[in-house]
Ligand SMILES: Cc1cc2nc3c(=O)[nH]c(=O)nc-3n(C[C@H](O)[C@H](O)[C@H](O)COP(=O)(O)OP(=O)(O)OC[C@H]3O[C@@H](n4cnc5c(N)ncnc54)[C@H](O)[C@@H]3O)c2cc1C
């Protein structure tokens with residue numbers, strides 16, 4: 001008997017068991033551009049255009065390979081607006097003996113799917129998502145009995161288990177991690193090889209028009225769309241990165257330069273997360289480039305750690321700690337997002353640059369997300385719920401399984417330290433060291449107090465002071481609290497006063 005197989009927008013991989021085991025003669029693959037998923041947060045226009053176009057290209061790929069595909073376009077009359085209603089509609093128009101889905105990347109959707117069998121009256125099988133190198137069960141088995149879940153130790157296990165960059169039982173080069181070599185800033189005059197830009201074909205142009213017509217009030221710019229939307233083009237992006245930018249990836253991984261959003265990063269998160277590329281092939285490509293002598297170890301290891309370590313770790317972490325991870329609020333932060341998060345209009349040049357680039361590209365690299373926007377969000381006590389929603393909608397690579405651990409665990413410490421060994425907070429001097437933003441800023445990074453002082457400076461010490469009860473026993477914060485204890489009372493009071501003025505301006509949504 002025939003099965004109806006639902007394929008979601010981030011499941012565009014034909015080796016997924018639900019697709020690979022489909023009977024081409026009798027089963028039907030259902031793909032739908034449904035309103036509920038496109039609008040439950042107001043995703044960046046480029047993110048919607050990217051995913052709808054990638055879905056349409058994938059459906060064509062499946063049809064070219066003789067699968068029966070029922071593709072429901074956003075403006076089709078038959079579009080029922082939600083996944084469940086679309087499936088119900090299919091079951092009324094055609095006879096299917098079962099429904100198959102692949103485990104989704106979001107807890108909300110999984111919990112809903114687990115109820116579908118009761119509603120639909122046919123068996124619903126939730127198939128495995130085999131694209132990751134560690135399953136949620138693998139993660140939970142690793143986490144069992146551990147007091148602290150540190151990515152570094154998970155990553156070492158993954159290196160051993162998958163035999164990546166190993167020399168027998170030892171890491172190649174003798175060290176597991178070469179981050180100490182990966183913290184260089186970049187001169188403004190440094191020429192970075194151009195990132196890959198792909199010209200939109202007719203199918204993508206049609207989707208861009210659709211997004212213009214239906215999602216006009218969503219965040220972000222739609223012009224200059226150049227993402228890959230097929231596996232072939234995503235492979236071009238990956239291979240060009242390996243050949244041209246991976247050699248310098250490690251060295252400049254943390255650097256930020258005004259007007260240069262792409263730098264030496266890979267820009268493959270978009271494709272890994274929707275399934276056009278697999279993590280395994282990205283890891284293998286980097287490892288092979290290292291063995292061929294094309295890239296230094298610090299770059300190959302640094303890049304592989306992001307995928308084999310961080311990406312796998314946050315996915316396991318997400319399923320391990322949901323649903324609590326979404327509502328945790330360790331510091332009880334409640335401030336609403338300031339309006340400049342939506343338009344970049346602030347005198348703080350670092351925030352202006354990172355938000356404007358996000359608005360234009362649906363992309364910002366890791367240190368911009370972490371040490372500028374993330375750092376600001378924690379220091380200004382923004383509500384985790386609002387920050388999570390923002391990060392989920394502004395980036396084209398954002399899905400809850402990967403966004404939430406990074407936001408709740410890494411930048412906001414709202415889980416109380418399950419993910420990060422200490423809060424990722426820093427004063428303006430870190431941003432000044434890693435970027436040229438401070439040169440064109442309305443504030444002065446060298447000033448600690450007063451109207452012209454860099455807000456990160458006083459906000460940082462305000463945070464340290466305010467949370468001493470919760471943080472001073474953390475041995476990774478010991479140096480900071482030692483410095484704090486030596487500071488003059490009047491200096492601390494001055495910074496606390498400036499922080500209070502700044503925070504009250506934010507609450508009133510005044511320009512900062
Ligand atoms: C607050 C915050 C929110 C984030 N939200 C997302 C998100 O929604 N989706 C997402 O894919 N990544 C997210 N990240 C992680 C990281 O910033 C992006 O993966 C990266 O910037 C994507 O750009 P790239 O492909 O050029 O990555 P590169 O810098 O070239 O890194 C290579 C790959 O490593 C993986 N990776 C690196 N760091 C992480 C990480 N911390 N967690 C998971 N994977 C990682 C990604 O797959 C990435 O494509 C977030 C980080 C922070 C601090």
Ligand code: SF4
Nearest residue numbers: 350428438441445454
């Ligand atoms: S001075 Fe402060 S606010 Fe301005 S760019 Fe530098 S770090 Fe950002």
